[in-house]
Amino acid sequence: MSSQPKVYVTRPDVDDSGLELLRKSCQVSTWHETYPVPRSELIREVAGKDALYCALTDTVNKEVLDAAGPQLKCVATISVGYDHIDVEECRKRGIRVGYTPDVLTDATAELTLALLLATNRRLFEANKQVYNGGWKSWAPMWMCGQGLKGSRVGLLGFGRIGQEIAARIVPFKPAEITYTTRTPRPEEAAAVNARYVDFDEMLRKSDIIVVCCALTPETKEIFNAAAFQKMKSNCILINTARGAVVDQKALYEALKSNQILAAGLDVTTPEPLPLDDPLLKLDNVVILPHIGSADIETRKEMSRITARNILSALAGEKMEAEVKL
Numbered sequence: 338m339s340s341q342p343k344v345y346v347t348r349p350d351v352d353d354s355g356l357e358l359l360r361k362s363c364q365v366s367t368w369h370e371t372y373p374v375p376r377s378e379l380i381r382e383v384a385g386k387d388a389l390y391c392a393l394t395d396t397v398n399k400e401v402l403d404a405a406g407p408q409l410k411c412v413a414t415i416s417v418g419y420d421h422i423d424v425e426e427c428r429k430r431g432i433r434v435g436y437t438p439d440v441l442t443d444a445t446a447e448l449t450l451a452l453l454l455a456t457n458r459r460l461f462e463a464n465k466q467v468y469n470g471g472w473k474s475w476a477p478m479w480m481c482g483q484g485l486k487g488s489r490v491g492l493l494g495f496g497r498i499g500q501e502i503a504a505r506i507v508p509f510k511p512a513e514i515t516y517t518t519r520t521p522r523p524e525e526a527a528a529v530n531a532r533y534v535d536f537d538e539m540l541r542k543s544d545i546i547v548v549c550c551a552l553t554p555e556t557k558e559i560f561n562a563a564a565f566q567k568m569k570s571n572c573i574l575i576n577t578a579r580g581a582v583v584d585q586k587a588l589y590e591a592l593k594s595n596q597i598l599a600a601g602l603d604v605t606t607p608e609p610l611p612l613d614d615p616l617l618k619l620d621n622v623v624i625l626p627h628i629g630s631a632d633i634e635t636r637k638e639m640s641r642i643t644a645r646n647i648l649s650a651l652a653g654e655k656m657e658a659e660v661k662l
């Protein structure tokens with residue numbers, strides 16, 4: 338029997354360079370389909386493993402950790418977000434948790450800008466007109482959107498990704514960038530001339546709000562009916578963080594009743610969004626299938642970092658990116 342540590346990988350479709358690293362010194366088994374591993378399969382396959390290589394599509398909770406057994410040393414996710422992992426339960430059991438911050442910051446900030454511009458300048462709505470005969474002629478006020486120039490942009494979250502989003506917004510000449518976080522970050526804010534505001538002020542004054550915070554008990558559904566009521570009727574909400582930061586029913590009502598102008602969502606609840614979801618019937622929403630970090634080189638490096646996190650944890654060494662438990 339091999340004495341190599343055993344690693345279970347929940348996605349066969351991660352870049353092979355990461356898996357190659359693991360295969361050099363570990364016994365690696367993987368789920369074999371491109372859709373998320375079914376729960377029952379995960380529970381069965383994780384048993385007896387020393388490390389779990391997972392993704393944001395896998396809920397790693399007590400049930401999974403129990404099924405794995407006491408030899409499990411590490412859970413490493415190929416994502417910056419780790420809200421799908423019960424980190425408190427990992428802490429109690431001495432299981433180390435790896436993730437992939439930094440590497441995807443630029444790709445996610447880039448996609449956020451793309452989504453923002455697609456939403457405020459109505460790109461997808463306009464593009465449809467080219468194909469459905471809606472394009473009759475150039476017309477002065479047809480398909481006009483609300484420019485970024487001169488607008489007040491609020492960022493909920495001002496970590497690595499929020500700061501890079503702000504840096505990319507600056508050249509578009511907004512009137513002001515504000516940010517809301519638990520603790521003000523004056524130095525980072527000065528670099529992009531951003532002003533700290535509380536959540537209420539952000540809601541009341543912003544023309545565009547970008548959600549770039551982690552999903553935590555405090556941010557869960559922070560955009561609810563009460564929040565939408567405070568927002569300006571020309572406000573555009575962009576979310577590239579986690580779907581659950583937004584109460585989606587309340588968002589639908591706010592968009593349908595023109596309480597806010599539009600929304601651009603790279604993340605939804607659930608994912609994928611069912612084809613009969615009412616949001617899909619609205620013109621003033623742009624929805625993308627969670628592709629924030631989907632830049633080829635970024636995803637390859639995320640795969641390698643996840644593998645290196647596992648190798649370090651198994652060797653009892655410092656991990657490249659470890660969640661502080």
Ligand SMILES: O=C(O)C(=O)CO
Pocket residue numbers: 393415416417418419441578629630631
């Ligand atoms: O990394 C994450 O947390 C994502 O949402 C996808 O890259």
